[in-house]
Amino acid sequence: MKHFARLAASAVAVGLAFAPAAASAQQFINVLTGGTSGVYYPLGVALSKVYGDNIEGVKTQVQSTKASVENIKLVSQGRGEIGFALGDSVKAAAEGNEEAGFAQPVENLRAIAAIYPNYVQIVASEESGITDLEGLKGKGLSVGAPASGTELNARAIFEAAGMSYDDLGKTEYLPFAESVELIKNRQLDATLQSAGLGVASIRDLASSISINMVAVPAEIAETLGAPFQAAEIPAGTYEGQDEAVPTLAITNILVTSSEVDEELAYQMTKQLFENLDQLVAAHNAAKSIDPETAAKNLPVPLHPGAERYYKEAGLL
Numbered sequence: 001m002k003h004f005a006r007l008a009a010s011a012v013a014v015g016l017a018f019a020p021a022a023a024s025a026q027q028f029i030n031v032l033t034g035g036t037s038g039v040y041y042p043l044g045v046a047l048s049k050v051y052g053d054n055i056e057g058v059k060t061q062v063q064s065t066k067a068s069v070e071n072i073k074l075v076s077q078g079r080g081e082i083g084f085a086l087g088d089s090v091k092a093a094a095e096g097n098e099e100a101g102f103a104q105p106v107e108n109l110r111a112i113a114a115i116y117p118n119y120v121q122i123v124a125s126e127e128s129g130i131t132d133l134e135g136l137k138g139k140g141l142s143v144g145a146p147a148s149g150t151e152l153n154a155r156a157i158f159e160a161a162g163m164s165y166d167d168l169g170k171t172e173y174l175p176f177a178e179s180v181e182l183i184k185n186r187q188l189d190a191t192l193q194s195a196g197l198g199v200a201s202i203r204d205l206a207s208s209i210s211i212n213m214v215a216v217p218a219e220i221a222e223t224l225g226a227p228f229q230a231a232e233i234p235a236g237t238y239e240g241q242d243e244a245v246p247t248l249a250i251t252n253i254l255v256t257s258s259e260v261d262e263e264l265a266y267q268m269t270k271q272l273f274e275n276l277d278q279l280v281a282a283h284n285a286a287k288s289i290d291p292e293t294a295a296k297n298l299p300v301p302l303h304p305g306a307e308r309y310y311k312e313a314g315l316l
Helices: 002-025 040-054 068-076 087-095 149-160 176-184 200-208 218-224 262-274 276-282 284-288 304-312
Strands: 027-032 058-063 082-086 109-125 140-142 170-172 190-195 211-214 228-233 245-257
Touching: 027 040, 027 068, 027 262, 040 058, 040 082, 040 262, 040 276, 040 284, 068 082, 068 087, 068 109, 068 149, 068 245, 082 087, 082 109, 082 149, 087 109, 087 149, 087 245, 109 149, 109 176, 109 200, 109 228, 109 262, 109 284, 109 304, 140 176, 149 190, 149 218, 149 245, 176 190, 176 200, 190 200, 200 211, 218 228, 218 245, 245 262, 262 276, 262 304, 276 284
Parallel strands: 027 058, 027 082, 140 170, 140 190
Antiparallel strands: 082 245, 109 190, 109 211, 109 245, 228 245
């Protein structure tokens, strides 16, 4: 009996010895995305599944947010392990651009990868008659959630075009899906959305009413400079859009914090590229994610874990 008691006691001691190790091995990845009708959200859901399936001892969660600026702040505060953000918002955070919502430089911000480009997509109801930036004067436009990456893009474009929100008849600060509902109900003329091509909100609008895609000329990109570049929305991207439309593109970046464990950052980078097909299945925008360019032209340093992956893969 004493022998059994000793065995039981040792079993409990062994169990206790192993318990803390098992608990500390459990890691959490909160994936910060955007509104559910944008591109960040479906890609974030796919990324969360990839991480949950392929990184041992990891529990994942997807959080819908106001996107770029909020994601950067949450990551820097340790309230998310990885987040989607627009390149100009990342640059503004690194520099401490107060107008963009960053009173001081966000010094612990690190990059995992440059991913696909966002396209500035300004879409108006056909009956509004709007086809160019000048045509927006006196009309109602939604510029995205306040201080979101989209709204920062809107401000930059207006300034480069010698315009401001004061030129509009009405300015709304709404997420993509709500902006589209107002246009459908004839309470708004247009919406500016910075997103991957084929974004669900604009597809929904184009299938409900006749639309005009509003041209943003190449000289706006030249005025603004990096990270903006001239691009076009190919013909047929949306129903009833028969011609290619000039606009601006800007790279999206997956960001993290310098406080995130190096091995975890390494795995988040590695699994992203080894399971790209799952992201492409979630949204076509992921077809533009290219490991060859993912570590280049970033406004913040790479996380050391991400850097290790690129070096191992011969990409740095």
